Amino acid sequence: MTNSNNYCVIMGGGIGSRFWPFSRKSLPKQFLDFFGTGRSLLQQTYDRFSKIIPPENIFIVTNDLYFSLVQEQLPQLSASQILLEPTRRNTAPCIAWASYHIHALNPNANIVVAPSDHLILKESEFLESIDKGLKFAAKSSDLLTLGIKPNRPETGYGYIQIDEQREGDFYKVKTFTEKPELELAKVFVESGEFYWNSGLFIWNVNSILKAFNGLLPELVAKLTADEGVYGTEKEKAFIDEYFPACPNISIDFGIMEKADNVYVLMGDFGWSDLGTWGSLYDLSPKDKDKNVSLKGDTLMYNSKDNIVVLPEGKLAVLQDLEGYLIAESDNVLLICKKDEENSIRKFVNDAQIKMGEDYI
Structure with a gap:
């Protein structure tokens, strides 16, 4: 039985320019079926999470341009589950908006945030990790990310260094390092202290909003100019006016690398960031x-x-x-x-x- 306090935010607004010419502005990679499965990357991501998250609690954040594409590929979603950005402002504004929106619906929400273009080969192990993370978020004010044990010195991924401090299966994060050079990546892998940063995040809605308030006040100022609009018919007009003025910053740089309450859960579920x-x-x-x-x-x-x-x-x-x-x-x-x-x-x-x- 799914937990009604659990929510999912799928980020699906990118252009995927590194997959050009297959990924185009009019049809980005998240809407494509690369492996001949009959389901696009976005559809596969939705299918995965709908097994443990109530379908009505799954939200897609995407660009205005892709509203009809999302509706076509995920007709089971209501229009209110598709949050449309008027312009691209990276992952921090995207996640902040979705968090305020969900908080207006359920102030006790636990949220998993996921990109729309990841490949997961071991689905049952993946869902077990997500479920474990959501239970952690429900009783903790800490922020959680999923780490992947590296099997090669990859220079295209970010790395997470773990601390000795831990709570069961959850390790305190010591440092984040963005896409290192090859020699440094080799050192990271050999040390055994570093894990790939999957870009998957889990937290309670109040925990992430507190982090935004403390670490990105200029972003919060834009998105809380009128907090009463969230969950109402006025929300889209408000976002169209204020979202373009938000700073263009990633959740990693704006929050995760600066917060002192970040933990990581190790995952082994055949993960790949299908980015290139x-x-x-x-x-x-x-x-x-x-x-x-x-x-x-x-x-x-x-x-x-x-x-x-x-x-x-x-x-x-x-x-x-x-x-x-x-x-x-x-x-x-x-x-x-x-x-x-x-x-x-x-x-x-x-x-x-x-x-x-x-x-x-």
């Missing part, structure tokens, strides 16, 4: 030459360590290529070195400036 083509390559089945081919068809000759993603019904023929990304979607074909995918944001910006919005 490289992460998709790592998760996908490979041929004997370590090539990945998704959706379309490929013929490979003396080629290895490539990822090819084409529309269904298209054929790519590769000869003498090693370590390349070949991705085609609609009116864009991208060919670049697989391990230099940070350049993709530059490609997107250049295409937008030189060619216009039709290619973005």
Whole structure:
């Protein structure tokens, strides 16, 4: 039986520019089905949480542009469960708004906050961790994040260092470190004291609002200019007016790295942040030459360590290529070195400036 005090906030407003050209402004990655499951990343995230959270207590925070997409993919949601941002302001304003909204509905709410684009391979273990975290939040004023035991020195993830202090399975967080260089990441993994920061958070609504008040007062000032609007018909007009003036800051930098009451629960549930083509390559089945081919068809000759993603019904023929990304979607074909995918944001910006919005 689900707990009526438990809520879920799914953040689904990003553009996913690192997955260009598949992820586009009009159809970002969270609305795409990368693995041919028949469900998009957003739908899979909703499906997962709806097994332990009352469906009416699940909220999607997204951009105004994606209201119809969310309704189309999650028709079981009421319009009031889709919180629409007028502009992108990173995760702290997004989470703060959702927290004030939920507090107006239930001042005793325990909330799990999750991105919409994570892959979870061991669902039952994942849900056990979430349930354990929600029970922790219900009786504690501390903030909780989920940590993942690293299996490689990954430079694309943030790291959490744990303290010796603990409460059962929950360890006090000592430090956060954003995306380290490779040599430092190796030291982190070898030390055994560092875990990947999953970007999954659990807390009581009063605990997170207290943290916002203490650490991001300028954000709180914007969102509490009229607290009485939350949960009423006036809320959207209020957000449209005040949200764009909120500081553009992440929850990690604004709250988690500064708060002195952050704990971490270790998880082992086959987690991956599906943030880049490289992460998709790592998760996908490979041929004997370590090539990945998704959706379309490929013929490979003396080629290895490539990822090819084409529309269904298209054929790519590769000869003498090693370590390349070949991705085609609609009116864009991208060919670049697989391990230099940070350049993709530059490609997107250049295409937008030189060619216009039709290619973005």
